[in-house]
Amino acid sequence: MAMNGAPHPLQVHRLPQPNYIDFVRWVPPLSALDRLVAAAVFDSSSSTSALQILSVTLTQTQTQTHPADLTLQSSWPSPSRITALSLSLLRHKPLLAAATADGSIHLIAADPVDLGVDSVGSGAIHAGPVSGIDLVEGGSEIVSVGDDGRVNLVSLNESRLSHRRVFDGNGLVGFAAAKWASPAEFATGGLGFGVQWWDNRKPGGPVSQFKGNWARGTASGIVHSIDIHPSRKHTVIAGGSSGTVFAWDLRWQQQPIILSGVATGEAQAHSPLESEVWEVRYDNYMHSLNIGNISSSRILPVMTCSEDGILAVVEQDEEPIELLAEPCAINSFDIDGQNPSDVICSLEWESIAILSRP
Amino acid sequence: MPDLVSDSGQSSVVPLSPDSPTPVVCPLHHGLKPPISRLSLSWSRGNSLRVSVFRKPAEDGEAGGKVVEVKLGDGDGEIGDAQWRRIAYGSVSPFALLQSRKNSMLSMSRVSASSSPYGAEWWDYVMEYSREINVLLGGQKLPPSSVIEDPKTVLKKVEEPNCLKAAWELMEIFYADKQIQTWTPERLLDWLADYDSLLSGTQPTVHSKLVNFEKELVGLQAIEEDAKYWEAISSALAVGWLDIAVKMLRLHGSYQLDQLGSRELENGLVEAVAVLISKMPRMRPGLAPGKLGECYKTKPDFIKAWETWRAQITKLDCSAFWVQCDHRQTREGLKNLLQIMLGNANILSSATCHWIELHISHLLYIRPFTMGLESMYSLAQKCMQLKPMSSPHKLMRLLLGILGENIEVVLAECSRSFGPWIVAHAVELLTAGSTQADILLHEERYNLGGISMEELHRLVYAQVLSSHALTWQIAPIYLTSCMKQGMGLLEILLYKQPVQHNKILLKNIEICRLYELDNVRSKITKIAGVHQWKHGKKGSGVFWLQQARDEVRLNRIAQQLFDFVGKSISDESFKQWEGLIELLGSETRTAGGLEFLHKYRDFKRSLQKVRDGIATAAAQKAAESLILLMKNPSTPHRFWLPLLYDSLKLFNWQECPLLNVSQTNLLLNKLQGLSMARLRPDFIEADLPPQALSSVRLALATNLGRAILEE
Secondary structure, eight states: OGGGSOOOOOEEEEEEOSSEEEEEEEEOOSSTTOOEEEEEEEETTTTEEEEEEEEEEEEEOSSOEEEEEEEEEEEEEESSOEEEEEEEEETTEEEEEEEETTSEEEEEEEOTTTOOEEEEEEEEOOSSOEEEEEEOTTSOOEEEEETTSEEEEEEEETTEEEEEEEEEOTTSSOEEEEEESSSSEEEEEEBTTOEEEEETTSTTSOSEEEOSTTSTTSOOOBEEEEEEETTEEEEEEEEEGGGOEEEEEGGGTTOOEEEESGGGOGGGOOOSOOSOEEEEEEOOTTTSSSGGGSOTTSOOOEEEEETTSEEEEEOTTSOOEEEEEOSSOEEEEEEOSSOTTEEEEEETTTEEEEEEOO | OOSTHHHHSSSOSSOOOTTSOOOOOOOOOOOOOSOEEEEEEEEOSTTEEEEEEEEOOOSSSOOSEEEEEEEOOOSOOSSOHHHHHHHHHHHHHHHHHHHHHHHHHHHHHHHHTOSOSSOTHHHHHHHHHHHHHHHHHOOOBOOOSOSSOOTTOOOOOSBOOOHHHHHHHHHIIIIIOGGGGGGHHHHHHHHHHHHHHHHTTTSOOHHHHHHHHHHHHTTOSSGGGOHHHHHHHHHHHHTTOHHHHHHHHTTSGGGSHHHHTTTHHHHHHHHHHHHHHHTOEESSSOOOTTOOSEEOSSHHHHHHHHHHHHHHHHHHHTOTHHHHOOOHHHHHHHHHHHHHHTTOHHHHHHHOOSHHHHHHHIIIIIOTTOOSHHHHHHHHHHHHHHSOOSSOOHHHHHHHHHHTTOHHHHHHHHHHHHOHHHHHHHHHHHHHHOHHHHHHHHSOBGGGTSBOHHHHHHHHHHHHHHTSTTTGGGHHHHHTTOTTTHHHHHHHHHHHSOOSSHHHHHHHHHHHHHTTOHHHHHHHHHHHHHHHHHTTOHHHHHHHHHHTTOHHHHHHHHHHHHHHHHHOOOHHHHHHHHHHHHHHOSOTTTOHHHHHHHHHHHHHHHHHHHHHOOOHHHHHHHHHHHHHHHHOTTSOGGGHHHHHHHTHHHHTOSSSOSSOHHHHHHHHHHHHHHHHHTTSTTOOOOSSOTTHHHHHHHHHHHHHHHHHHHO
16 A cells, blocks of 8 residues: 555545434445435434435645535434435435334435435334344345344335335344345344344245254344345345354355354464444445455455444454544444445434445 | 412422522423323432322313423523533543553552652643543534634634633642643633633623723724723733733824825834733743743743833833823823733732723732742732622632632532533642642542532532432442442442343343442343343243243243143144254253253153154153153153153053063152152142042053063
8 A cells, every 4th residue: 555655544524413313324426526415314402314415515634625614414303213214226226215113114215406305205114123134135125024023025106115024023023224135035033143034935934044043152133234235145144233244145044154253262262343333335346456365255345333342344254444433423424425425423412424435 | 499489488389599599480281181190209310300280080081180391490400411422432532541541650650659749740631631521512613714814803712711610720720730830820711811801701801801802993994092902901911811901002093104104103012012011021842823922941041020000100101202192092091001921910900800800910010020829818808809700600610619729619619610520630630739638539428328528419410420320320330439338339329220221131140240330230230131021022031031040940931931831732833942942052051940941842842742642752752851851850750640641641651561670660759759859848739630640650650560471
């Protein structure tokens, strides 16, 4: 790096917000000049929630421009607190899916011209809080899961969301995360470090599942977030309690690859991640060029954020790289799809941090 | 509420003192139809008041009551809720860092047994802490008014000042910053320059005078003709705002090119005064850019420079040029400025508005070598006699407490005017400064329940934090720094958090992990488990109970399961039940009852196969499972009879006896034990037909006979 001239160090800008931020996502820019962010906010004084589109205001110093403030562009009031948020592009327009604590799901479209947000369809789908939601890439089909143990496929049907129940656990199981692998397959994760693989075409139950009793001798936990890489559909990465991040390969189902966590044993006694890992996501920065060169059995780098305030990149058999160590929890983060050097995260203490990597 | 009722003087509950502010009446819209029969008031979270309105029960289909939450403002309004939270979040790290440094220094001193627990670096730590907090309190930055500086703007503002920051800085000046002890008056001068505008609200100040003059300035042609111009300059000079005084002097008409020729002498005098002002010696290490004066770090240098400067002023004052100056206002105005610099008390008094301004001017021009709080305090009292104030500003009350060296007054003023946040954090500054304060604040007091004042204020602040859904998570930092009651209150706080939402629950548990409160953690997870179980989320319920390692409840669940499934084995319920057993996991150490359930499931499964067909192999397997179950010590006694009763078919198996002699003997022994146990008072009768025991005994006896024959 140092050979190539002037590598600027990691830059972090913390922007205090007037509200609590539950989730934050980059919105693909509608024009070349904008940097847009979608945030699920909670106003504690009025106990109301909203989905906001914010634009990043930049300031210019002598050497570089950096984010200075977030300006509210538009807001959609949510009937109850937003518990999950997903985003996709449908015909070059950003489409957001927000799930709430009262079990409803809302599809919200952002207008490319005036940046306005409007609900295009909603429906009451779950019996309790929806805990995980994912929009299929380039479409409006949603997979949603909840504490109630239900797995639903939700689709837009003339401004109403209709759903098909794939599975009902009757409260015996609880799910916390869902992610599409292909338009027909998806994965879910939840209690007891469980990960399930589902196929739309094979109803009745999960096609295969991983029961989390692999961590013998340590307490079990919850999978909070999962991710699947578009070029590695056979591998699900999952992050959860006690700093645990593992990869579950469908080809070797009995042997999850543990990337981080207290369960890694004595070999890696000082794992920097110790508490709840709230989100995991493949980090395609640096590796975007040579992804073909990496063996398909090697796990690609994964970014995680955790309750103890650490944003880190975890790699197989390597020490995690800490990007951010905050005094408060990092509740969610997102890597910019077009410009993967930029990361945005929402902090427990009512603020948003924007990182730009060298 | 102090309403009309109290006017009669008979039914009032709270006696109203006559000097209390007039009660504010705000109408509440509850939207209920009258008549209202009952009102109930209680505190809700934070500053909210919960008002419950009830109607008389009526059959008109209207709602019977309503609950309204009324948010009570905290009066001041200078700092909004969101800003307060930002301050609360930001002060956590400096506070925690200072505490850990203090603890490590205390433990170091215990080892080295030196006289003072705090080393020299302690002051650096305290100052670092104070500066970090100070930055945090920074008001809103104002946008730069324009790129090109307006020559007629006299006052420059970088940020909106606020009282909280002003109060913090006052305490920093007097308690924390040990390096500035020699130049405290200069620091006070800087402080006043920043915050004089805050005092303008209650009475006129130099700042308000300058603001008013600035407005008129644009319309004035020959400003030196105007008496207000000279007044403004002398006021600015009196309180030591040299840059403003010089800048205004240079607006004098004689500087204009077309007039320079005719008013050369006059201009020379103006410039001479301006130069003298900008050369004023100052007892301080340095000046901010743009500020005027010449700095001297040591007292002897300063005294020498001061005397030279004074001599220069006297020389100019006695100069012959004044007679030749024919512009009366300029001559008088400039002479007045010289008098200020020479320390003419009367002129200083008329140039300043507020007593603190007079105080500063005295420190600058009359007693430049004043040091020590005692002399500053007596001077302040003198100034207040000259310029009395109708109702003292909260900052002035605080300053008087500080100058009077009365820690209790300072604390009381802080708490009364600026709230619990500042008290909890300023204690660090107060105790850093003096041993007396250290003793006063750390002494355990009987009337406070054995805790010290420091702890009391931290607890009060922690209580404020705890009452808000977004700040309760930082309360533990303050609670754990309280030796006596902190941990107890922390436990209560953790127990009080809602358990319904996994996310909050996990954040709660994380705090338990950080502070190694394992027993609290296990209790919280127990509560969560029971809550989830009761709300039908059996999976989460079992998960949390397993986290809590609550064997008692897990066994209870296992027994409930048994009862539920034992009655009817339909396919659907079996599936349900199996799912739950799956969930309960195979980890045998979590619950003995579960181990039994697993075996019981296997047994039931094979028994079912036996029912479906007549395969002897399956029956053999079922019999083996039964023996395993009966041998296992974790199988509860109350299930022995139902198990045996379920297996009647196995004992009477047609093809061959499925159990050998020793196995049958084992079962008979168990049956014997069961009959004995029946006599005990705590025995629970199984839900089976009354002849169950005898039919099992008969079947076993038959089986035993056949087995003996077989062998």
